[in-house]
Amino acid sequence: MTRQTTAIIDATAVRAMGLEAASFDGIVREHQQRLYRLLLAMTRDPDEADGLVQETFVRAFEHREAFRGDCEVGTWLTRIAINLVRDRTRSGPWRFWKSLFRRDGDAAREAEQVPDDAPDPVRALLAREDARAIGVAVARLPIRQRAAFTLRYVEEQSVSRIAETLGCEVGTVKAHLARATAAVRREVGHDRP
Amino acid sequence: MTGHEEPGQPTRGLDAWARTVRAEAERDEAFWARQRTDIRQRTQTQGVSLWGWVAVLGTASMAATALAILLARGPDPVQAPAAMIAVANIGANGDDQLLMDVEKAVLREVPMAFEPADFLLPGARDPEEE
Structure with missing residues (x-):
């Protein structure tokens, strides 16, 4: 099935959301986990990620008539989710402080989540420390860089797919990734000699 | 990790970070079911509230x-005073009463307006009449 055909089917499914609850439920079921993962990586807050996933689907439901089917539903939903993260970042200074205060407290817990599959315990420890530091660094990136970085390394999307999601050129995505990578390196300390 | 090593990629720890995020995002089915329920309720509430607004606007x-x-x-036509209505309701009996009142007035020796003074000062009346 071509991508265009998939998009047309997706558009039909989205338009049907208002008519059949089952269709909408199916779309939620298909995309909720991926969106939650993306939003968790971007916000580092499980509660906020949960709320944003819900808000994403509610917004999609509200604006289902605006979906033209020129991309897949997943891409459209991801766009909505990223815009919501951007809006949240703009809307509340308290969120900034909250994110700052939670970083150190939750970092250790997050580091414990790293699957310990490294044979060398020292390497495993280093990997955990680096993961924690990268998480903190990613959370400080500007929204588009954060989105590009997360989509690339957590969702393993291609650069062209990310460009479609962000609504920009491939070259722009590459620039976002390069800047994000440099910033993360700087934060983590991998650019030290 | 992803297998796409890029120039400038912070290789050490990136795999671990991505795995951390994926592991953290793993939730049990109850979590996803609850999330779907919340979404369903919010979209349904939205629909109800829309119809609610329509109903309110319609009523208004x-x-x-x-x-x-x-x-x-x-404004409504001016209502007739209560006295007029009462007179109108009197009917045929009222005509008889009116005749009797007229008769009394004609036979009255003192005008009705002076009756109190006449009562208080009976001597003031013309003595020849007595």
Whole structure:
């Protein structure tokens, strides 16, 4: 099935959301986990990620008539989710402080989540420390860089797919990734000699 | 990790970070079911509230129309005073009563307005009459 055909089917499914609850439920079921993962990586807050996933689907439901089917539903939903993260970042200074205060407290817990599959315990420890530091660094990136970085390394999307999601050129995505990578390196300390 | 090593990629720890995020995002089915329920409720509530607004607006417009019609009709005709209504209700018996009152007034020696003074000062009346 071509991508265009998939998009047309997706558009039909989205338009049907208002008519059949089952269709909408199916779309939620298909995309909720991926969106939650993306939003968790971007916000580092499980509660906020949960709320944003819900808000994403509610917004999609509200604006289902605006979906033209020129991309897949997943891409459209991801766009909505990223815009919501951007809006949240703009809307509340308290969120900034909250994110700052939670970083150190939750970092250790997050580091414990790293699957310990490294044979060398020292390497495993280093990997955990680096993961924690990268998480903190990613959370400080500007929204588009954060989105590009997360989509690339957590969702393993291609650069062209990310460009479609962000609504920009491939070259722009590459620039976002390069800047994000440099910033993360700087934060983590991998650019030290 | 992803297998796409890129120039400038912070290789050490990136795999671990991505795995951390994926591991953290793993939730049990109850979590996803609850999330779907919340979304369903929010979208349904939204639909209800939309219809609720439609109902409220409809009711308000009907009330406004009714008020406009009432105002356009103008004030009600002036009601007849209660006394007039009472007289009108008296009917045939009232005519007899009226005749009797007229008769009394004609036969009255002192005008009705002076009756209190006449009562207080009976000597003031013309002595020749007595």
